[in-house]
Amino acid sequence: MKYIHYDGTDVLTGDLIADAVADYAAVLGANTRTDTIAVPSIGDDGALERTTMLVGPASELVVREAPDDELEPEDPSFIRRLRDAAEQCGDQRPVNADGRRRFVGAAEDD
Template sequence: MERIHYAGGELLTGSAIAGAIVDYAAALASRRSAASVDIPIRTADGSTTRAHLLIGPASQLLTEPVETDDDELEDEELVSRLQAATSALSAVRPVIGGPDGFDDDDDRDDLEWPPIR
Protein backbone atom coordinates (compact mmCIF):
# COMPACT_ATOMS: atom_id res chain seq x y z
CA MET A 1 0.00 0.00 0.00
CA GLU A 2 1.05 3.61 -0.48
CA ARG A 3 0.15 6.78 1.36
CA ILE A 4 -0.44 9.75 -0.95
CA HIS A 5 0.10 13.15 0.63
CA TYR A 6 -2.19 15.49 -1.28
CA ALA A 7 -3.64 18.95 -0.59
CA GLY A 8 -2.64 18.89 3.07
CA GLY A 9 -4.16 15.47 3.66
CA GLU A 10 -3.29 11.81 3.30
CA LEU A 11 -4.89 9.01 1.30
CA LEU A 12 -4.08 5.31 1.56
CA THR A 13 -4.35 3.36 -1.69
CA GLY A 14 -2.74 0.53 -3.61
CA SER A 15 0.88 0.82 -4.71
CA ALA A 16 0.13 0.41 -8.43
CA ILE A 17 -2.63 3.03 -8.20
CA ALA A 18 -0.37 5.52 -6.41
CA GLY A 19 2.41 5.02 -8.95
CA ALA A 20 0.04 5.50 -11.87
CA ILE A 21 -1.36 8.69 -10.27
CA VAL A 22 2.12 10.20 -9.84
CA ASP A 23 3.14 9.30 -13.42
CA TYR A 24 -0.11 10.76 -14.78
CA ALA A 25 0.31 13.95 -12.73
CA ALA A 26 3.83 14.40 -14.13
CA ALA A 27 2.60 13.89 -17.71
CA LEU A 28 -0.23 16.37 -17.16
CA ALA A 29 2.18 18.92 -15.70
CA SER A 30 4.45 18.61 -18.74
CA ARG A 31 1.47 19.56 -20.90
CA ARG A 32 0.26 22.27 -18.49
CA SER A 33 -3.00 20.40 -18.17
CA ALA A 34 -5.16 18.99 -15.39
CA ALA A 35 -7.59 16.14 -14.90
CA SER A 36 -9.75 14.63 -12.19
CA VAL A 37 -9.30 11.03 -11.11
CA ASP A 38 -11.47 8.85 -8.91
CA ILE A 39 -9.46 6.26 -6.91
CA PRO A 40 -10.18 3.63 -4.26
CA ILE A 41 -8.82 4.45 -0.80
CA ARG A 42 -8.71 2.80 2.62
CA THR A 43 -10.20 4.86 5.46
CA ALA A 44 -8.92 5.07 9.04
CA ASP A 45 -11.48 2.46 10.18
CA GLY A 46 -10.27 -0.01 7.52
CA SER A 47 -13.22 0.34 5.17
CA THR A 48 -12.84 1.10 1.48
CA THR A 49 -14.29 4.13 -0.27
CA ARG A 50 -13.33 6.37 -3.18
CA ALA A 51 -11.63 9.76 -3.37
CA HIS A 52 -11.82 12.27 -6.19
CA LEU A 53 -8.51 14.02 -6.94
CA LEU A 54 -7.77 17.01 -9.17
CA ILE A 55 -4.24 16.68 -10.49
CA GLY A 56 -2.27 18.98 -12.73
CA PRO A 57 0.71 21.32 -12.94
CA ALA A 58 0.22 22.70 -9.42
CA SER A 59 -0.32 19.29 -7.79
CA GLN A 60 2.13 18.50 -5.07
CA LEU A 61 1.97 14.76 -4.57
CA LEU A 62 4.19 12.65 -2.39
CA THR A 63 3.83 8.91 -1.94
CA GLU A 64 5.40 6.64 0.62
CA PRO A 65 5.13 2.90 1.21
CA VAL A 66 3.03 1.82 4.18
CA GLU A 67 3.17 -1.49 6.03
CA THR A 68 -0.36 -2.69 6.76
CA ASP A 69 -2.22 -5.90 7.49
CA ASP A 70 -5.02 -4.79 5.14
CA ASP A 71 -5.31 -6.26 1.66
CA GLU A 72 -3.65 -4.26 -1.12
CA LEU A 73 -6.18 -2.06 -2.92
CA GLU A 74 -6.24 -2.92 -6.61
CA ASP A 75 -8.06 -1.51 -9.61
CA GLU A 76 -6.41 -2.90 -12.74
CA GLU A 77 -8.81 -1.10 -15.06
CA LEU A 78 -8.05 2.27 -13.45
CA VAL A 79 -4.29 1.66 -13.57
CA SER A 80 -4.52 0.67 -17.25
CA ARG A 81 -6.54 3.81 -18.09
CA LEU A 82 -4.08 6.02 -16.21
CA GLN A 83 -1.11 4.40 -17.95
CA ALA A 84 -2.77 4.84 -21.37
CA ALA A 85 -3.55 8.49 -20.63
CA THR A 86 0.04 9.02 -19.42
CA SER A 87 1.42 7.44 -22.60
CA ALA A 88 -0.85 9.56 -24.77
CA LEU A 89 0.34 12.73 -23.05
CA SER A 90 3.97 11.65 -23.30
CA ALA A 91 3.83 10.72 -26.98
CA VAL A 92 5.95 12.80 -29.33
CA ARG A 93 3.77 14.93 -31.57
CA PRO A 94 4.95 16.79 -34.68
CA VAL A 95 4.94 20.57 -34.58
CA ILE A 96 3.05 22.08 -37.51
CA GLY A 97 3.14 25.72 -38.45
CA GLY A 98 4.63 28.46 -36.29
CA PRO A 99 6.58 28.11 -33.06
CA ASP A 100 3.40 27.41 -31.09
CA GLY A 101 2.29 24.71 -33.55
CA PHE A 102 -0.34 26.83 -35.29
CA ASP A 103 -0.30 28.67 -38.58
CA ASP A 104 -1.42 32.29 -38.44
CA ASP A 105 -4.59 31.32 -40.32
CA ASP A 106 -5.56 28.57 -37.85
CA ASP A 107 -8.53 29.24 -35.60
CA ARG A 108 -7.54 27.88 -32.18
CA ASP A 109 -11.07 28.24 -30.84
CA ASP A 110 -12.28 25.48 -33.17
CA LEU A 111 -10.12 22.81 -31.56
CA GLU A 112 -11.94 20.05 -29.71
CA TRP A 113 -10.11 18.27 -26.91
CA PRO A 114 -11.34 14.84 -25.86
CA PRO A 115 -11.97 14.33 -22.13
CA ILE A 116 -9.57 12.09 -20.21
CA ARG A 117 -11.26 9.56 -17.99
Protein backbone atom coordinates in the same frame (compact mmCIF):
# COMPACT_ATOMS: atom_id res chain seq x y z
CA MET B 1 0.64 0.02 0.71
CA LYS B 2 1.51 3.66 0.20
CA TYR B 3 0.26 7.04 1.29
CA ILE B 4 -0.32 9.77 -1.24
CA HIS B 5 0.00 13.06 0.63
CA TYR B 6 -2.34 15.45 -1.16
CA ASP B 7 -3.48 18.88 -0.01
CA GLY B 8 -2.84 18.16 3.66
CA THR B 9 -4.45 14.71 3.57
CA ASP B 10 -2.89 11.25 3.52
CA VAL B 11 -4.66 8.93 1.06
CA LEU B 12 -3.92 5.26 1.78
CA THR B 13 -3.84 3.07 -1.32
CA GLY B 14 -2.02 0.22 -3.05
CA ASP B 15 1.59 0.50 -4.22
CA LEU B 16 0.83 0.28 -7.94
CA ILE B 17 -2.07 2.70 -7.68
CA ALA B 18 0.02 5.31 -5.82
CA ASP B 19 2.87 5.03 -8.32
CA ALA B 20 0.44 5.32 -11.25
CA VAL B 21 -1.15 8.47 -9.76
CA ALA B 22 2.27 10.12 -9.27
CA ASP B 23 3.38 9.20 -12.79
CA TYR B 24 0.11 10.42 -14.31
CA ALA B 25 0.37 13.73 -12.43
CA ALA B 26 3.89 14.15 -13.84
CA VAL B 27 2.72 13.55 -17.42
CA LEU B 28 -0.18 15.96 -16.96
CA GLY B 29 2.19 18.56 -15.57
CA ALA B 30 4.59 18.18 -18.51
CA ASN B 31 1.67 18.82 -20.86
CA THR B 32 0.12 21.65 -18.80
CA ARG B 33 -3.13 19.73 -18.37
CA THR B 34 -5.27 18.71 -15.42
CA ASP B 35 -7.62 15.85 -14.64
CA THR B 36 -9.89 14.80 -11.80
CA ILE B 37 -9.42 11.16 -10.80
CA ALA B 38 -11.21 8.93 -8.27
CA VAL B 39 -8.42 7.00 -6.56
CA PRO B 40 -9.23 3.62 -4.98
CA SER B 41 -8.27 4.07 -1.33
CA ILE B 42 -8.77 2.82 2.22
CA GLY B 43 -10.91 5.00 4.48
CA ASP B 44 -10.33 5.68 8.18
CA ASP B 45 -12.72 2.82 9.00
CA GLY B 46 -10.77 0.37 6.79
CA ALA B 47 -13.41 0.27 4.07
CA LEU B 48 -12.59 0.60 0.38
CA GLU B 49 -13.59 4.00 -0.97
CA ARG B 50 -12.70 6.45 -3.74
CA THR B 51 -10.84 9.67 -3.06
CA THR B 52 -11.24 12.35 -5.72
CA MET B 53 -8.08 14.26 -6.57
CA LEU B 54 -7.40 17.10 -9.01
CA VAL B 55 -3.98 16.41 -10.56
CA GLY B 56 -1.91 18.43 -12.99
CA PRO B 57 0.84 21.04 -13.21
CA ALA B 58 0.14 22.51 -9.77
CA SER B 59 -0.14 19.13 -8.00
CA GLU B 60 2.16 18.68 -5.06
CA LEU B 61 1.99 14.98 -4.33
CA VAL B 62 4.24 13.04 -1.99
CA VAL B 63 4.14 9.24 -2.13
CA ARG B 64 5.56 7.35 0.84
CA GLU B 65 5.53 3.81 2.16
CA ALA B 66 2.77 2.74 4.53
CA PRO B 67 2.54 -0.39 6.68
CA ASP B 68 1.68 -3.42 4.56
CA ASP B 69 -1.90 -4.59 4.75
CA GLU B 70 -3.40 -7.80 3.41
CA LEU B 71 -6.37 -5.72 2.20
CA GLU B 72 -4.22 -3.60 -0.11
CA PRO B 73 -6.45 -2.25 -2.86
CA GLU B 74 -5.66 -3.37 -6.38
CA ASP B 75 -7.45 -1.91 -9.36
CA PRO B 76 -5.85 -2.84 -12.69
CA SER B 77 -8.63 -1.13 -14.66
CA PHE B 78 -8.00 2.18 -12.83
CA ILE B 79 -4.27 1.94 -13.58
CA ARG B 80 -5.01 1.08 -17.23
CA ARG B 81 -7.30 4.14 -17.50
CA LEU B 82 -4.48 6.36 -16.18
CA ARG B 83 -1.99 4.83 -18.64
CA ASP B 84 -4.38 5.31 -21.55
CA ALA B 85 -5.19 8.89 -20.54
CA ALA B 86 -1.47 9.70 -20.22
CA GLU B 87 -0.86 8.42 -23.74
CA GLN B 88 -3.61 10.75 -25.02
CA CYS B 89 -2.46 13.72 -22.92
CA GLY B 90 0.23 15.09 -25.21
CA ASP B 91 3.71 14.50 -26.53
CA GLN B 92 5.70 15.94 -23.63
CA ARG B 93 7.13 13.55 -21.05
CA PRO B 94 8.36 14.54 -17.59
CA VAL B 95 12.04 14.59 -16.74
CA ASN B 96 13.07 11.22 -15.34
CA ALA B 97 15.95 12.08 -13.00
CA ASP B 98 15.87 8.83 -11.01
CA GLY B 99 16.42 6.69 -14.11
CA ARG B 100 13.52 4.32 -13.57
CA ARG B 101 11.14 3.74 -16.41
CA ARG B 102 7.81 5.49 -15.91
CA PHE B 103 4.58 3.52 -16.20
CA VAL B 104 3.44 5.26 -19.38
CA GLY B 105 4.19 2.82 -22.18
CA ALA B 106 6.28 0.59 -19.89
CA ALA B 107 5.92 -2.97 -21.15
CA GLU B 108 6.74 -4.54 -17.79
CA ASP B 109 3.63 -2.98 -16.26
CA ASP B 110 1.15 -4.12 -18.94
